[in-house]
Amino acid sequence: RAKCEGIGAPCYYDGALDEAIRERRELANDLRKAIDENQLEVYYQVQASVADRAVTGYEALLRWTHPQRGMVLPSVFIPVAEENGLILSLGEWVLQRACADAVEWEHPSKVAVNVSALQLAHAELPQVFQRILADTGLPAERLEIELTESAIMANRERALQVLGQIKALGVGVALDDFGTGYSSLETLRAFPFDKIKLDRFFTSELAVSPQATAIVRAVLALGRSLAIPVLAEGIETREQLDVLVREGCDEVQGFLFGRPRPMPLGGIELDDGAPMSDAA
Ligand code: C2E
Ligand code: MG
Ligand code: MG
Ligand code: MG
Secondary structure, eight states, X not given: OOEEOSTTSOEEOOXXXXXXXXHHHHHHHHHHHHTXXXXXXXXXXXXXXXXXXXXXXXXXXXXXXXXTTEEXXXXXXXXXXXXXXXXXXXXXXXXXXXXXXXXXXXXXXXXXXXXXXXXXXXXXXHHHHHHHHHHHTOOGGGEEEEEEHHHHHTTHHHHHHHXXXXXXXXXXXXXXXXXXXXXXXXXXXXXXXXXXXXXHHHHHHTTTOHHHHHHHHHHHHHHHHHXXXXXXXXXXXXXXXXXXXXXXXXXXXXXXXXXXXXXXXXXXXXXXXXXXXXXX
16 A cells, blocks of 8 residues: 655555564664574584585574574575674674584584675675684685675675685685576686585476476586586475486585584484485
8 A cells, every 4th residue: 555656756655664674673683682692503404415425514504593583584684684784793603603513523524604795795704714714723625605696796896806815715615596696607707616506496496397407407517617516406306306416416405315403413414315326
């Protein structure tokens, strides 16, 4: 029932918008307290290589247990944190937590941490990485950051410069959600990514759409030509896995191999029955 009759005309709301704004403001205030009040946790989701069925790393995924709302997902609170700059302290907290956790793991797997546009635009980011690596004692080679194309495109020149500095520390850089955003091949040329993460949209379409299979095949060929390994996200079924293995996908991640969960001592194994060896 919102009525905006034209430029300059007064707007009348039915209150739904006000409510949404109020809700976001409240969430932002609560989020501000969440770090200090220990409401945040880092969950980990296993990543594995297709060739030898070995765990290669774990993606760190933020979880927030709100005192009243219960579990709030990152798709809800990360945009709020990006909007008001809170993502800077939140991002630093996750990085610190993930690096400190990874040092304790039994196996020296990689840990992959998502980094958002605003963090990337922050001039101090390479120093933050350097400090946290030094504080936790995690070898830089075990850390990987995941960035979306939109995060890079938000300030491309700056992003490429910061990424260069982070890579110079020895930290790996993965291109997240590939294929759904800008998908600029120029970004692949301009920056030496260590991994391409194919968005789970394509994985989900694999069994039903021949076009999706064609696109996946093309991205895998692109990765091979550029010598960048490709990881497919969001694998949920055996059928999806079979297509990906047949097409030569390098690494996999998804509910089929394990959901994101708190890291127990000794690390998370591939879920029982996750069928890769016989498909490879
Ligand atoms: P992402 O980086 O692309 O992470 C993968 C998302 O896909 C995760 O959602 C994961 O739980 C989900 N996923 C993994 N396997 C499957 C599957 O087989 N099926 C389905 N349906 N989903 C699967 P999550 O944890 O809700 O995170 C959503 C997004 O929030 C992430 O997407 C990332 O962009 C952002 N995010 C999460 N943690 C952080 C963080 O610490 N910092 C920043 N900047 N962003 C984060
Ligand atoms: Mg990611
Ligand atoms: Mg992703
Ligand atoms: Mg995503």
